[in-house]
Amino acid sequence: MSGAAVWSDAVTAARLFAVDPLGTGGVMLRSRASPVRDAWLALLRTALSPSGPVKRVPSNIAEGRLLGGLDLNATLLAGRPIAERGLLAEADGGVIILAMAERLSSATTVHVTAAMDAGETIVERDGLSLRMPARFGVVALDEGIEDEFAPASLCDRLALHLDLNAIGIRDAGEFSANAEETAAARAQLPLIEADADQIEALCSAASALGITSLRAPLLALRIARASAALAGHSRVEQDDLALAARLVLAPRALLFPQKEEAAQPEQPPPLTEGEADGSGGEDLNADIDRALDEVILAAVQAAIPPDVLATLRAGSAGRSHGRSSGKAGPLQRSSKRGRPAGVLRGALRAGARLNVIETLRAAAPWQAVRRREAAGTGEESRPRVLIRRDDFRISRFKQRMETVTIFVVDASGSAALHRLAEAKGAVELLLADCYIRRDQVALIAFRGSAAEMLLPPTRSLARAKRGLAGLPGGGGTPLAAGLDAAFMLSDSVRRKGQTPTVIVLTDGRANIARDGGQGRPRAEDDAMSAARQLRGAGIAVVLVDTSPRPGISGETIAKEMGARYLPLPHADAATLTKAVLASIG
């Protein structure tokens, strides 16, 4: 698609979203911070009704601010607990903009999606128990590059997925959108009808595209309604359906639609009353149905760039069931908050987090006594709640960094299959142990001329099993490439605030250089320099030497990496797991 076409779709998306922010869920906008993105957001603001609030949610927002809780100032002034609305409740009737959605913590994501589902926020915090309406549309700004994506559970609930990375501000031509038009369409929206055939057509199109989630056809239906309302139709027309399919279904497609699919005739014939008064009439009906399906599929096909699908297919190869949507990326997890570990009496030092509610509770029983004392001294302008230093309660958090264990497995040569099988077993054993430790595991394999990430950091056994099914083996030993990949992953893991531990399984006999060239000396030089890189960054590494006769080459590499050297000629999954657990500590 040309830049102008992408922009025109983006404009349409903004207008549709403005008509029904609640029903359509929202917009996932994948784009760097750029003038195009600013232009789109400005456009959205002109389309939205001016009365609704627009709230920006930073990705590191505190839970209390998001959900609401105790208003400290008001509480102390009034001498009784006063609640403060959270950002989600403040956005009721409007729109929230999630900044840097690709870095949203799982906690924030869950609160947003729960509020979207229930239309309210439920607060059980700080001695308060509140339900507040929170009906809002979501604009998720996803600045991720490559495999960083906004959380899949959020994307699933947002009807419109836009990608503006490819276009420049030059493509962003003039646009027309205004609040009056939106308001008129909103008024029209409840009256728009969609008939059973149209619902059926959207469902079959979603199935043909390999989309599992049922939210997709439902959201497509709402977009079709919004489109009809904008266009001034009294009911959903064919072009509304085609537009909905292009904007909602196409970006989620996992399969390229097959024309004349064998599955089509299996559909139950639509039950239409009073129309089927002859065989000719039924044929006609079937023809119209097929035409409807084809219009939708054609709309989708036009919107899917062929190479995108090729990569999607490669990504989902081996999955029996296209379970996750195309946007499923590695989930972000924040470890910054640590695990609350109780409350202590203490002084307010720098960095200590005062637990207001516990402090007030500690002070409460003494109020009568203190007031009497204070009255004796004749203080007139005393505060309503008298708090002494003894009352201060400090929240304690157990600061345990999340560990990501990265397996780097030599999948080359003849021993590869055995080594891979054991590494796979160790990964799964570790994961079985992980949910107590809340750690993550990743796996990189190297063979032939390159390294490949077989399992991005995950805590999910289900995902690991899928990712590890059918590991390839054999070929040369590009040890340098493997170590480089481990270094890069460790680096990105660190930037997320987690601690990487690298476990290398190899016999240490590198024979492929970084540039893919053959020859032992150059390959070994490259491997050494890659190893030094790991040591330089201070990353914890364990090298498991799996060669039948552990030799000097493995030990040398380990020394260069500053790694623990562990000769395990017959490494099996259980021994490996034990060794790893011992080294993580």
Added chain:
Amino acid sequence: MATAFPFSAIVGQDEMKLALLIAAVDPKVGGVLAFGDRGAGKSTAVRALAALLPKMKVVVGCRYNCDSDRPADFCEDCRVRAAKGGLKSAQIPVPVVDLPLGATEDRVVGALDLERALARGEKAFEPGLLARAHRGFLYIDEANLLEDHLVDLLLDVAASGENVVEREGLSIRHPARFVLVGTGNPEEGELRPQLLDRFGMSVEVKTPDNLADRIEVVRRRDAFESDSDAFVTKWAKDEGKLRKKIIAAREKLAAVSVPDVTLERAAKLCMALGTDGLRGELTLMRAARALAALESAKIVTDDHLRRIAPSALRHRLRRNPLDDAGSSVRVDRAISEVLG
């Protein structure tokens, strides 16, 4: 609170619906965990159940939902009031209490009532979510993401049926027996094994993959959203029937007999699967009995066992990471071995 989608209008998801109904018939079965695909209607089903449940009898003014018909289980307040005489009872909807992920400990277990403490200097206990959920359901959406310190609290109370509060100079204990219902998506992380063990039944939820069902789901959802009142009215008759079925099953439950041969088969099934402890057998038997009661059967048969065994045992298998077969497959295998 918005109108809930009618339980009987949920398309497919038979395993999940059955498990929830069984939990409604016999709370002792011990709760339901529904794990599975996004957008498959897990939360919808739980909310729908809340609207479906028959009302329950409580002491008016009791903060712990004491049952007015069972003075033996009264909380301290009710005992004092009962001694004076003049307790009134009322019918209220069965509580289905949300445990939101951002909840703080004080709201879950209860704490000093801040308002009364500050304003009047009184030391009073303000009950938390656990008290509110007594005799009802405690629902955790995204249970696998619940913070560890909240999980720890739950584990203890779910096992003992009593909430013991020792904080801020308060020393309170009150009954807290509830049916734990959790939902989640396994792609986002596993559940802690200890918490997993607290659920009586676990069901796997998949988005329907046949087109006719998918169309029906979207169609009903659309109709519900366009005019929820009309939709609820349309389904009111089915809901009423189902509600009556639950009430009838509760009454019949005690009369359903479990023959020795069935007990033996249940034990064999658990042994074949190597489930730890007796809890598996007990749950399997209770769930099968509730199922029989729901179907107005007087005796629990192999067929009841067969149908309920996957839900009752799936999450109790000892984990074998090297066995690629999912736990459902292993349960099915054992069922066909033992029950033929």
